[in-house]
Amino acid sequence: MSPEEANFLLSPTDRQNVPKAVSLIQHLQLVHSLPALGHPGEQNSRNKINFMSKMLGFFVLPFIIVEMSLSQQLESLSIFSHLAAAMFIVHGVACLTGALYANAQAIVKNIFITVARLQVIDRTLDFYILMEGTDRLENLFCECRTQDHSRNFDIKQLAQKMSVATLINATYERNPELNRGHRKLNLQGAIGIDCINPKSWEGNTCVGNVDISKDWKSGWKKVLIIMNESFGP
Numbered sequence: 001m002s003p004e005e006a007n008f009l010l011s012p013t014d015r016q017n018v019p020k021a022v023s024l025i026q027h028l029q030l031v032h033s034l035p036a037l038g039h040p041g042e043q044n045s046r047n048k049i050n051f052m053s054k055m056l057g058f059f060v061l062p063f064i065i066v067e068m069s070l071s072q073q074l075e076s077l078s079i080f081s082h083l084a085a086a087m088f089i090v091h092g093v094a095c096l097t098g099a100l101y102a103n104a105q106a107i108v109k110n111i112f113i114t115v116a117r118l119q120v121i122d123r124t125l126d127f128y129i130l131m132e133g134t135d136r137l138e139n140l141f142c143e144c145r146t147q148d149h150s151r152n153f154d155i156k157q158l159a160q161k162m163s164v165a166t167l168i169n170a171t172y173e174r175n176p177e178l179n180r181g182h183r184k185l186n187l188q189g190a191i192g193i194d195c196i197n198p199k200s201w202e203g204n205t206c207v208g209n210v211d212i213s214k215d216w217k218s219g220w221k222k223v224l225i226i227m228n229e230s231f232g233p
Contacts, residue, residue, distance in 0.1 A: 025060050028053030051230045055083045059104060063130050064196065069203040071210050073129055074112065078219025081108045083226065107132065112216070115207050123208030128198040140165050 009024040032050045037043040058080035062073035084104060087095040096104075111129050118125050143165035144158065145151060153161065172179040 022060060022064065025053060025056050029057050047230065051226075054226070055080060055087070058083065059108075066196065066200055066202045069209070070115070070127060070129070070205045070207065071215055072203065074115065074210060074212065074215040075219045075222075077108045077111060077129075078216045079222055079226070081105060082220050082223040086223070086227065112212060115210055116212055118207040119210070119212075123206075125207055126205040127207050128201055128205055130196055130201070131198065140169065143168055 009020060009027065014020065028049065031046060031053060034046075037046060058076045062068055062076045068076070081104075084096060084101060088101050111132060114132070115127055118127055140162065144153075144161040147161055147164060150157070
């Protein structure tokens with residue numbers, strides 16, 4: 001990676017650029033494979049970067065690695081949840097802002113609770129954690145904005161546009177050949193992925209094949225190993 005590319009990924013000018021943020025985390029995952037540095041101080045700084053990128057990776061990768069099963073996703077999210085809690089307890093907002101920490105933990109909690117609920121309803125159901133995002137809401141808003149040339153509208157017009165947009169989306173659901181959407185033929189090794197279609201997911205996502213308690217505890221046990229490797233016993 002060139003210095004220009006690195007500066008682009010680290011630039012905070014566009015804080016809503018999700019693909020760039022995902023790309024940054026994916027590239028940071030590769031830092032640990034670089035040759036060791038001779039200066040102890042520089043190596044210590046790299047070790048901290050490695051740890052931070054690993055922690056963030058446990059949160060991001062379950063949403064973009066299409067080969068992961070639901071059980072593997074839950075375990076990875078459990079690892080992130082425990083690591084983030086440990087870092088927040090020790091370092092507070094110096095590590096993660098309060099809003100970021102609260103939102104991330106809320107997402108993890110919601111996913112685990114949703115899996116538990118679906119297991120009660122029907123254990124043969126599939127659950128895609130990527131559906132917990134705002135992609136569908138963004139698509140609905142896009143439909144509202146592109147129905148006519150009126151980009152700004154009041155609450156009454158918004159209600160009318162959302163009604164029409166809902167009908168449009170329902171039509172597409174019944175006739176998927178009318179709107180195939182964007183499709184990436186090969187997601188393996190792709191960098192900077194933002195939106196993934198559930199049809200592209202290859203891992204087993206059946207809720208009946210998941211042991212929530214086991215995956216949560218497995219994540220906690222792996223956190224102990226990661227903490228010992230990174231900071232010592």
